[in-house]
Amino acid sequence: MSNSSAPRTLPIARRALVAAAATSFAGAARAATPDPAIVNLPDWSQSLGDGVQAHPYGVPSPFEKNVVRRDVEWLTAGQQSSVNFTPLHALDGTITPNGLCFERHHGGVAAVDPDRHRLMIHGMVAKPVVLTMQDLKRLPRINRIYFLECAANSGMEWRGAQLNGVQFTHGMIHNVQYTGVSLRTVLEAIGIDPRAKWVMAEGADAAGLNRSIPLAKMMDDCMLAFAMNGEALRPEQGYPLRLVVPGWQGNMWVKWLRRLKIGDAPWETREETSKYTDLMPDGRARRSTFVMDAKSVITSPSPQTETAPKGRMVISGIAWSGRGAVSRVDVSLDGGRNWQAARLDGTADPLSLTRFYADIDWNGQELLLQSRAQDSSGYVQPSKADLRKIRGVNSIYHNNGIQTWLLRADGQCENVEVS
Amino acid sequence: MSNSSAPRTLPIARRALVAAAATSFAGAARAATPDPAIVNLPDWSQSLGDGVQAHPYGVPSPFEKNVVRRDVEWLTAGQQSSVNFTPLHALDGTITPNGLCFERHHGGVAAVDPDRHRLMIHGMVAKPVVLTMQDLKRLPRINRIYFLECAANSGMEWRGAQLNGVQFTHGMIHNVQYTGVSLRTVLEAIGIDPRAKWVMAEGADAAGLNRSIPLAKMMDDCMLAFAMNGEALRPEQGYPLRLVVPGWQGNMWVKWLRRLKIGDAPWETREETSKYTDLMPDGRARRSTFVMDAKSVITSPSPQTETAPKGRMVISGIAWSGRGAVSRVDVSLDGGRNWQAARLDGTADPLSLTRFYADIDWNGQELLLQSRAQDSSGYVQPSKADLRKIRGVNSIYHNNGIQTWLLRADGQCENVEVS
Numbered sequence: 025m026s027n028s029s030a031p032r033t034l035p036i037a038r039r040a041l042v043a044a045a046a047t048s049f050a051g052a053a054r055a056a057t058p059d060p061a062i063v064n065l066p067d068w069s070q071s072l073g074d075g076v077q078a079h080p081y082g083v084p085s086p087f088e089k090n091v092v093r094r095d096v097e098w099l100t101a102g103q104q105s106s107v108n109f110t111p112l113h114a115l116d117g118t119i120t121p122n123g124l125c126f127e128r129h130h131g132g133v134a135a136v137d138p139d140r141h142r143l144m145i146h147g148m149v150a151k152p153v154v155l156t157m158q159d160l161k162r163l164p165r166i167n168r169i170y171f172l173e174c175a176a177n178s179g180m181e182w183r184g185a186q187l188n189g190v191q192f193t194h195g196m197i198h199n200v201q202y203t204g205v206s207l208r209t210v211l212e213a214i215g216i217d218p219r220a221k222w223v224m225a226e227g228a229d230a231a232g233l234n235r236s237i238p239l240a241k242m243m244d245d246c247m248l249a250f251a252m253n254g255e256a257l258r259p260e261q262g263y264p265l266r267l268v269v270p271g272w273q274g275n276m277w278v279k280w281l282r283r284l285k286i287g288d289a290p291w292e293t294r295e296e297t298s299k300y301t302d303l304m305p306d307g308r309a310r311r312s313t314f315v316m317d318a319k320s321v322i323t324s325p326s327p328q329t330e331t332a333p334k335g336r337m338v339i340s341g342i343a344w345s346g347r348g349a350v351s352r353v354d355v356s357l358d359g360g361r362n363w364q365a366a367r368l369d370g371t372a373d374p375l376s377l378t379r380f381y382a383d384i385d386w387n388g389q390e391l392l393l394q395s396r397a398q399d400s401s402g403y404v405q406p407s408k409a410d411l412r413k414i415r416g417v418n419s420i421y422h423n424n425g426i427q428t429w430l431l432r433a434d435g436q437c438e439n440v441e442v443s
Numbered sequence: 444m445s446n447s448s449a450p451r452t453l454p455i456a457r458r459a460l461v462a463a464a465a466t467s468f469a470g471a472a473r474a475a476t477p478d479p480a481i482v483n484l485p486d487w488s489q490s491l492g493d494g495v496q497a498h499p500y501g502v503p504s505p506f507e508k509n510v511v512r513r514d515v516e517w518l519t520a521g522q523q524s525s526v527n528f529t530p531l532h533a534l535d536g537t538i539t540p541n542g543l544c545f546e547r548h549h550g551g552v553a554a555v556d557p558d559r560h561r562l563m564i565h566g567m568v569a570k571p572v573v574l575t576m577q578d579l580k581r582l583p584r585i586n587r588i589y590f591l592e593c594a595a596n597s598g599m600e601w602r603g604a605q606l607n608g609v610q611f612t613h614g615m616i617h618n619v620q621y622t623g624v625s626l627r628t629v630l631e632a633i634g635i636d637p638r639a640k641w642v643m644a645e646g647a648d649a650a651g652l653n654r655s656i657p658l659a660k661m662m663d664d665c666m667l668a669f670a671m672n673g674e675a676l677r678p679e680q681g682y683p684l685r686l687v688v689p690g691w692q693g694n695m696w697v698k699w700l701r702r703l704k705i706g707d708a709p710w711e712t713r714e715e716t717s718k719y720t721d722l723m724p725d726g727r728a729r730r731s732t733f734v735m736d737a738k739s740v741i742t743s744p745s746p747q748t749e750t751a752p753k754g755r756m757v758i759s760g761i762a763w764s765g766r767g768a769v770s771r772v773d774v775s776l777d778g779g780r781n782w783q784a785a786r787l788d789g790t791a792d793p794l795s796l797t798r799f800y801a802d803i804d805w806n807g808q809e810l811l812l813q814s815r816a817q818d819s820s821g822y823v824q825p826s827k828a829d830l831r832k833i834r835g836v837n838s839i840y841h842n843n844g845i846q847t848w849l850l851r852a853d854g855q856c857e858n859v860e861v862s
Contacts, residue, residue, distance in 0.1 A: 066559055068699070072649050073551030074679075075522020080511035081503065082542035085682045087557055088675050092499035103494020115673045116622040117586045122540055123501035124674065132492030138506055140485055162755040164802045167536045167789035201789070203535040230491050253672065254534045255543065256507050260493075263504045280487070336581040370586035370620070383583045 088114075093124060096192060099180075104132035105231070107174070109195030112321070113328040116340060118199055118370035118377045119169075122253050125198035127260040128174050130295075131230030134280040138256075138264035141228065143248070147286035150215030157264050160248060163205045168247065168270070169376045171344045173197040173316045175273035175300055178427070179420035181408070185428075185439040190326040193427060193439060197344070199377035202268050204249035207242050211286075220286045224293070225267050228282035235276045236290035237269060241314075245270050248281065271346030271375040272314045273421075275300050305416030316346035318405050319424040320353055320380070320397035331435035332386065339382040341366070345399035350378040352398040357384070359392030359428060359442040360407065366395065374400070391431040392442055409443065507533075512543060515611060518599075523551035524650070526593070528614030531740070532747040535759060537618055537789040537796045538588075541672050544617035546679040547593050549714075550649030553699040557683035560647065562667070566705035569634030576683050579667060582624045587666065587689070588795040590763045592616040592735045594692035594719055597846075598839035600827070604847075604858040609745040612846060612858060616763070618796035621687050623668035626661050630705075639705045643712070644686050647701035654695045655709035656688060660733075664689050667700065690765030690794040691733040692840075694719050724835030735765035737824050738843040739772055739799070739816035750854035751805065758801040760785070764818035769797040771817040776803070778811030778847060778861040779826065785814065793819070810850040811861055828862065 084091065093108040100106040110126040127133070138157050146152035174196035180186045187193050216239070223242050226234040237246070247268035250257060257263040262279025269276045275295060290296065290312075301309040320343035325332045343350045349372060354363040366380035380395065397405045408425030415422075429437040503510065512527040519525040529545040546552070557576050565571035593615035599605045606612050635658070642661050645653040656665075666687035669676060676682040681698025688695045694714060709715065709731075720728040739762035744751045762769045768791060773782040785799035799814065816824045827844030834841075848856040 066556070066647070068553040068555050069647050069649060069651065069701075072523040073548070073553050075551055076512070076514045076525045076527040076546050076548065077522055078552070079542075079679070080513070080527075082512070082544070082546075082677050082679060084500065085554075085557075085675060085678045087682075091674060093495070093501070094499070095495045103496055104491040106495045108495040108499075114675075116584065116670045117620045117673045119538060119620045119672045121672050121674045123498075123542075125501070127495050127501075129492070129495065132494055133497070134487040134492050135504075136487050137485070138504075158752070162752075162757060164786075165535065165757055165759065165788070165800055167798055201536045201538045228485070228488050230488060232488065251535045253538045253540050254536045255510060255540045256504060256533075258501050259504045260498070260501060263506075282488075333577070333581075338581060338584055340584065367583075369584070379586055381584055 091124070093126060094191060096187070105130050107196060109191045110198055112190045112195050112197075112323045112342065113326050115323065116379070118342070118379050119253065120198035120200055122200065122255065122258050122261075125200065125258070125261060126174070126196050128196065128274065129229070129231070129260070130233050133260045134227070134229040135259060136228060136264060136280050141264050141282070143265060143281060143283070145210070145214055145284045145286070148217035148220040148288065149286050150217075153214055157250065160205055160250065160265070163209055165203055166206055166247065167201055167203050168268075169199065169201045169373050170268060170270045171197055171199040171375065171377045172274045172277055173344070175275055175313070175316070175421040178423040178425070181425070182412070182417045182419060182423050185441045188439045189328040190321055190323050191328060194321045196274070197377075200252040201254070202247055202249040203251035203254070204247040204268065207246040207248055210248065211243060216286055219288050222287050222290050224283070224285040224287065224291045225276070225278040225281060226283040226285070227262070227278045228280040233278060233295060234291070234293045235278060235295050236293065237276055239286070241269065241272070271316060273300065273316055276314065300421060302415065302421045303418035305418065313422055316344070317422070317424045318345035318347065318350065318397045318399040318403050319343070320395040320405060321427045322355070322393050322395050322429060325393070325431055325437050326429050327437045327439055329437065332431065333435060334386055334388045337384050337386045339384060339393065341380050341395050343378045343380055343395070343397040344376070345397065345401075345403070346375060347403060348400035349374040350397055351400050353378070353380040354396045355380070355382040356394040356396070357391045360394050360426065363396065388433055390433055392440070393429040393431055393437070394426050396426055408441065510543070512545060513610060515606070524549050526615060528610045529617055531609045531614050531616075531742045531761070532745050534742065535798070537761070537798050538672065539617035539619055541619065541674065541677050541680075544619065544677070544680060545593070545615050547615065547693065548648065548650070548679070549652050552679045553646070553648040554678060555647060555683060555699050560683055560701070562684060562701060562703070564629070564633055564703045564705070567636035567639040567707065568705050569636075572633060576669065579624055579669065579684070582628055584622055585625055585666065586620055586622050587687070588618065588620045588792050589687060589689045590616055590618040590794065590796045591693045591696055592763070594694055594732070594735070594840040597842040597844070600844070601831070601836045601838060601842050604860050607858045608747040609740055609742050610747060613740045615693070616796075618763075619671040620673070621666055621668040622670035622673070623666040623687065626665040626667055629667065630662060635705055638707050641706050641709050643702070643704040643706065643710045644695070644697040644700060645702040645704070646681070646697045647699040652697060652714060653710070653712045654697060654714050655712065656695055658705070660688065660691070690735060692719065692735055695733065719840060721834065721840045722837035724837065732841055735763070736841070736843045737764035737766065737769065737816045737818040737822050738762070739814040739824060740846045741774070741812050741814050741848060744812070744850055744856050745848050746856045746858055748856065751850065752854060753805055753807045756803050756805045758803060758812065760799050760814050762797045762799055762814070762816040763795070764816065764820075764822070765794060766822060767819035768793040769816055770819050772797070772799040773815045774799070774801040775813040775815070776810045779813050779845065782815065807852055809852055811859070812848040812850055812856075813845050815845055827860065
């Protein structure tokens with residue numbers, strides 16, 4: 025910290041931590057006598073609990089009933105072409121549990137019978153094919169952990185702080201381990217016309233959602249995935265088959281994938297002309313903005329977390345980049361005037377979520393909490409102000425600006441803008 | 444393969460694969476006309492599906508309803524001191540979804556209110572403390588992926604092939620990402636008596652399950668975990684607090700953790716004298732067999748998987764070691780006479796599950812499928828026969844012998860023994 029007026033923070037070194045923790049513990053221990061909860065055994069220590077047949081497929085504790093995906097009713101006209109959001113404020117680590125991965129649909133969740141599902145690959149190929157799920161499961165498999173972010177994540181924030189909760193400002197992201205087949209394996213086997221440059225991917229949902237994707241990307245690292253976090257894809261994530269397009273906007277990760285058409289030009293589908301283009305200040309639109317740039321956000325404390333007490337506090341957040349690995353995250357306590365390096369922890373694969381922490385000692389003064397990610401390409405996450413100077417506020421897509429939470433003296437957070 | 448009578452396998456090289464896959468695809472495509480399922484759109488392409496409020500906490504597809512934890516009724520007297528098993532045959536990748544992590548309880552699932560839960564740390568310490576969950580959440584956090592295996596996993600197989608399914612022979616294992624606090628941080632802050640050597644960990648369940656654990660292990664890599672795969676621990680995994688003891692038998696990973704007592708000798712609790720010792724042929728018992736040795740198993744094909752068709756086949760399995768990272772897995776198709784290196788894929792952290800694959804071309808002849816893990820210490824998973832020569836068949840614990848599946852000509856697998 026170069027600015028002496030900045031809030032005091034403890035260096036994140038174990039020696040200092042241990043000393044601070046000892047003080048905190050001494051306080052917690054108070055009279056150093058066993059807590060009544062130990063002496064007077066609670067109910068759950070005095071009677072048998074559920075047996076092993078209670079939940080063949082397990083569910084969270086009833087005490088976690090508020091940790092769920094939530095939608096914002098006024099955001100969309102209906103339920104089937106809508107979105108709900110991952111409860112980032114209540115999560116930690118880097119893996120998103122399947123039941124909490126946000127949903128975004130254009131025609132609702134297709135309820136696909138995997139035995140009847142087919143993937144057709146045709147167009148500029150030597151041999152068009154129609155593949156069953158069993159055909160795909162006979163091909164060599166790979167496992168990869170990737171984040172998936174909707175291009176519209178944080179989209180409501182272009183015009184200023186709007187939604188009071190990280191679930192809603194940043195919750196269109198999840199990060200799971202995919203199992204499936206490398207698309208390169210499949211396309212090479214089929215034989216692609218050397219003049220081919222694009223692939224149209226189409227879903228089997230009622231929207232028939234389709235996108236044009238450069239063949240080069242498909243051959244690089246795309247996957248035909250049939251499992252997430254070890255089990256079959258969830259229905260809302262494209263069961264039984266999803267296209268995985270690492271680092272690129274979620275809309276291109278076509279769910280319930282039924283068709284790949286190989287061609288030499290993009291198809292100009294609705295989802296790449298009317299939608300998923302970025303309207304600039306001069307009225308023109310940026311197109312083909314496929315890659316999700318480096319971004320980060322503090323998930324705790326944030327507006328939906330419990331009131332923060334004074335004293336030692338864990339600042340926890342997530343960072344990601346569609347251009348490689350997150351190489352560094354900085355945290356500011358004063359709205360971006362001063363920065364300190366956060367500690368990165370958890371799986372740190374390229375194109376996947378990274379968890380960061382900053383351990384501070386909070387004296388109860390207001391803080392303006394921010395995080396700023398840097399990726400392996402050298403790119404640094406911009407401020408919202410800098411982003412607006414170039415992009416204006418017309419777009420709803422690709423807002424990767426720095427988020428600010430005001431931590432008030434009462435221990436609650438608010439979504440705010442800093443100039 | 445040195446033995447010419449061994450079943451023919453294709454080298455796992457992409458060139459060969461692509462050629463084979465092309466053949467397979469040509470067959471699948473048949474007349475190269477679109478499949479009726481594409482032309483005659485299925486129901487799910489013709490009507491809107493569920494909206495985003497259908498499942499605030501998501502659930503698997505109804506088509507996956509058989510992918511659940513299952514128990515074996517005759518194995519235990521009741522439901523509360525019993526076990527159910529992870530459906531390994533239906534999973535892939537390395538992460539286990541929280542809802543499918545096996546359960547083993549001694550007094551049922553304690554239904555703990557996190558606000559009322561306390562962890563007491565006392566005994567040979569400078570300052571005994573009673574900590575709330577909020578106290579723990581103010582300390583620096585770490586994220587680690589670890590396997591947890593019950594010492595009795597594969598225990599029924601000591602006397603020969605018994606249970607016909609990898610879910611039941613090997614399903615007392617799971618692998619998740621834990622978020623929590625390093626125990627070293629906590630113990631250093633409290634101040635441990637230099638003469639202390641052991642820690643007793645006790646759960647808040649009705650069984651008050653307790654185990655003695657060497658202090659050195661606690662200071663090395665143990666964690667106080669409150670989250671798994673990003674969300675709060677599941678009730679059956681110790682919500683709100685579990686001790687994580689990487690690489691060591693699951694019984695020591697005390698759930699609903701309420702007490703850590705520091706001492707200079709083990710406590711000789713029931714769980715380390717009457718249970719969790721290994722009865723040897725001469726009637727004496729091996730004690731303190733904490734570490735789970737290297738082990739692997741083929742999860743697909745296996746007795747519970749669908750009938751395998753001839754042609755290209757993915758052999759998929761998992762491997763792990765409590766002594767480090769899995770360095771190599773070999774697969775045999777002929778009951779251990781010949782071996783070929785499998786391909787490792789997925790997260791490969793030490794003390795966590797590794798996924799392996801072998802891609803073969805099956806001509807429909809009977810195969811005796813085996814896998815054999817080797818770890819970074821150089822240890823090689825033994826055959827069951829070699830293990831029995833030393834340990835006999837009295838124990839129910841620590842059976843890490845090589846598993847054999849007979850793949851019959853009809854495409855079904857059976858659990859068998861080979862001499």
